[in-house]
Amino acid sequence: MSSDTTTRGPNLQWQDENGVAHRLSLTDKIFLGRVCRGIEREKCILVPHPRVSRDHAVVRLTRHGAEITDLSKNGTWVNAVRMAPGASRQLQDGDVISLGGRSIRISLPNLTPQPESDNWMEQTAIIPTAVCITSLVADVRGFSAFSQKTDSTVVYTLIEAIFSRFSTIVSAHQGTVKDYAGDAVFAFWEHTGGLAPEHALSACQAAIDQLHSVPEIHRQLTDRGLAMPLPVLGWGLTTGQITLSHYGSRSAGLALVGDCINLAFRLSSMANKTLSAPIVMCRQTASLVEWKLPLMDLGEQEVRGRSGKEHLMGIHMMPERIDRPGHDHNQPQ
Template sequence: MPPELSNSETSLQWQDEQGVPHRLVLTDKIFLGRVCRGIEPDKCIIVRNPTVSRDHAVVRLTRDGVEITDLSKNGTWVNDVRMAPGASRQLADGDCISLGGTAIIRISHPQAAPLPSATDTWGEQTAIKPAAAFITSLVADVRGFTAFSQHAESADVYTFIKAIFARFTTIVNAHHGTVKDYIGDAVFAFWEHPDGCAGDYAVSACQAAIDQMRSVPEIHRQLIRRGLTVEPPRLGWGLTSGLITLSHFGSRSADLALVGDCVNLAFRLSSMASKTLPGPIVMCAQTASLVSARLPLVDLGNQSIRGRAGEEHLFGLQVT
């Protein structure tokens, strides 16, 4: 340990390509990336891997503690949970950051790697890495939102949907999921299964759906306190599990793409829950197989789904 660094100082630690440990004190900001061009050597950590973006993430001290912001195309993970593209989150002592599926950086005590030279070719282009992943998807769909939007003031519509999205996002984060998108009147979140088809992640997604459902009465009371005369929000939840391809369609870091049939199915199920299907939380057979030993389910049988060939064996999640 270099003598000038104190154990009481906030810092990062990592290993370079040769396995040599480093420590870097965090006094303001530390930039993480493949190039970080123009950043002073004591303000950045260079990770020479083509899946790491040139400017991948930034860790900063804030009034509330230590915060990381994702700037990448291939993703930033904190404690094996993918951050939403472009999002920020608080870090705690001992948290581990992973860049693009590589380079583990721990919140503790490290030292900077050198900047690349002017002739370094790593800065040309980030290698986008399409990857297969097993995920559990959760889609929460607001009922009657189009009709409400047609007659309500835009400010009221904003307050209504923001209250739902904010609470639901907090719940997803609490259950270690990632919010992918807010699409119209729906919230789309997912849980990656880094160890393959594992039940714990699917159970976390189901528990998030339950907690979201249970939060709706308080959201309604919150809206009433803000002066909105609205009916209690009505929603449906769809849960699916399966293999997807995770990559990008566009040039922005926020253009994360999750492509797979199970994602499409989650949206379909959320629109059918409590409408053509009984119960507010509906899941596919794959998800049911992962959670049936730990959560009470109702067999809904084989069901036809609009726009899809054949039938799907579906299950409902019992909530008391």
């Protein structure tokens, strides 16, 4: 690394905490962060600030020029504008990247985009794929009213505790957390080789474990002196085919598109509200788990925003555990 601020090729320039000027040539990728684990010192810019993530962002050359991808928890700014979490954006000569109070200027002299036929950089093909999943959405009841009359730090502490515990439960049952949407947690289980009861059962067990965890979450928060009522939530479970891909500017943004996902959100808003059951599922999900779970028939129900009616089922009682599917002769084939 050099304190000289002139160079012939693309580079990043900044001053450290002592005011010493530095320059790092951009030949492929430069990583920005507090630690940059496993990265050669010549390939990273370390910013020792508590609000800077260990692996905060990466600047790379592409066939179109240079781009930055945000990897942080607290945000990255380009020309004083915050990037969307996980987003990528093109960089121009003279753009200034800001993180943790450090300003890093990018210099792109004589850099011209490569033609599409050039094989200078191999591009990853992103192909939309049709897959079957079981979706699980957990939604907090009365969240808007609670937020309106409660200090924002208490609201944040409650939601953070719920999201953290629920995410741990999803991971324990081999599911994937897709999104935290306001006051809802959306997770999914991908079926391989056709619809499989074990994946739907895993999603159901995750919902049951999440339900059982709510009183403990509440107790821990009240023990810390946070006054709040016991949270009430609703869970929606659906199974069906979706299209899985990526779109938009967020390279880390996995896109799941399908009617069953929309239905899962709708069912979560009905559970423990217009329907007495805390965990509500579509008939497809029920057909995969009814051999193992005691279900109650909720009948044909109108679902807001949808035409016709949906045949819905709920879990009749909340067992602590579901026996995992194995060599059960009663298991559907």
